[in-house]
Amino acid sequence: MATYTEDDLAKDLEGKEYEFGFTTDIESDKAPKGLNEDIIRFISAKKNEPEWLLEFRLDSYRTWLQMTEPEWAHVKYNKPDFQDITYYAAPKQSKKYESWDDVDPEMKETMSKLGISLEEQKRLTGVAVDFVMDSVSVATSFKAKLKELGIIFCSFSEAVQEYPELVQKYMGTVVPKQDNYYAALNSAVFTDGSFCYIPKGVRCPMELSTYFRINESGTGQFERTLVVADEGSYVSYLEGCTAPQRDENQLHAAVVELIALDDAEIKYSTVQNWFPGDKDGNGGVFNFVTKRGMCHTNSKISWTQVETGSAVTWKYPSCVLKGDNSVGEFYSVAVTNNFQQADTGTKMIHLGKNTKSTIISKGISAGESQNSYRGLVQIHKNAENARNFSQCDSLLMTDRCGAHTFPYIECKNSTAKIEHEATTSKIGEDQIFYCLQRGIDEEKAISLIVNGYAKEVLNQLPMEFAVEAQKLLTISLEGSVG
């Protein structure tokens, strides 16, 4: 009676491997391969940047040359050849679009394949999207509406031209250019990204959303995001990422800096679905990202991430709780399947008094993958009454994958309260059997169980993102129990 065999299933899954694997043929304006000071000058000139920014880049580059690639993460990969990467690839028609109708139809199609038709979004969700394809931001919607409130939401390049004083004031203050190997590289060669400024006391009325996509073959994506929430303001920022399917590894080294001034709140959500490599572990994106937020007095920064893609992930969205009574939160679901490797977590640096941090990390490992949580909770000596709660759970789908937890705690103030909970469990065959016995097929059963497991984190996402994230979890884990 069972006509649907395992082979059929395997075929189905192969077809589903990476739903976003297509490339868009838009003539691009590429820099020659390789990295040297001339390339950096080329990028800077292309972007018509002020002198100080070129200096920032060159200085970062020189620092980077002195640095070595970090090896402490629990991941193994062939190091990228930095001379074999194209550092600048802009779609040729990179003019700014006044209205949505002016946008290249092919590009629109790309976006609709991503399931983020802007028209749809405009109509249905009221989300403003800044779309970054291969380094240059091509469409920004809702700008006028935001402008009325004094909110700036634009591409990084545009911010450099239009608001150089703001960029210069805040850029590199949270993630210094010498911070780490990839951050230094990004500081030298970043091509574009997003900039957001919320003025004093303004509550941003919509979710601000950016989609990143690596399109050109052999291009690294080095985007930079800077979000500044001025005193008493609030913003929720969404970031989604996809990349086409390619055999070679693509490098993605981004820097995200968040600044929450006194009494401000920033909620930053990411759904990362870069190409994870095929089922044999070929190709995929190297995702080496530095994300950090600075919390001033009474402010709050909340990171939520759903990480399902990338061959190798190295990422620790962190909070520096500098101001008294500031709050840092980190909610993460990281899924690894096949040969994916993820080393991800957070750092909560408590400097101010009565600072609070919460870490909820849910790792899901399937296939032959390796999934590590690495986190640091640091209480400095002046941080009276600091509180931290960490919960790190790991779910194993097979007996060939690995889940690891590396929690670091450094406490220099005896008034601190730090709690750490960790669990590791294997997805129960008995749980699946229970679902099957109630008539729920295996695919739905896994989806139910995994989404239940990740619920605490998914609940943190804005509604439309949560639905997408749930689907992603299910797609990423299809046929993965064993």
Next chain:
Amino acid sequence: MITIKNLHANIEDKAILKGLNLEVKAGEVHAIMGPNGAGKSTLASILAGKEDYEITEGSVDFDGEDLLEMETEERAREGLFLAFQYPVEIPGVSNINFLRTAINEKREHKGEDPISAKDFMALVREKSKLVELDAKLASRSVNEGFSGGEKKRNEIFQMAMLEPKLAILDETDSGLDIDALRIVANGVNTLKSDDNATIVITHYQRLLDYIVPDFVHVLYDGRIVKSGPKELALELEEKGYDWIKEELVEA
């Protein structure tokens, strides 16, 4: 409803069922009793479709279909329900979401539209009363943090929601106090009809005071060795299983 003929089953080359025969008709309640290790729970697991067992011989006909050829979820959708001896916890998945998914899978199987939210909630209210299940438990994660009694009541609640043709209760009485036992039994009795059937697997006669069986079978060493009316249960309670073993040796 279900006809089991000469069923043999192994687990890791060890024979557990050794030629089991059983026929249950619509409208009947059958009790299966027997000492530890006789194969009672194995029988329940095999009928439900657990894959740990190797069927070496025999057949099971479920409403005209070859049950052993059906996938686990298909058996469930066709109306076979197992009340688990140890109900499984599924953290983060609400009972309601779980049941709604289950009901809709069954409806889809029958070519029906998904149940409306309104009808579903009305059904939840109606059926949770039946087993005196706190409405709060219905919205909590499946079995997570439930007491032993609550888990068993939740099984009967699910059974009530899914309205199976054939329900198999695997040691549903174990770990229940007398009040919970009454509630569970009451639920089962209320759901009984001419169109469905129940197999009650139990160690003790106690449950059968509340769920009165039409037939009692003794499962021993992988076979049904004795069948009789409900009075057989009382006899077993009084005399234990040794006399049956002796009878077998004599025969």
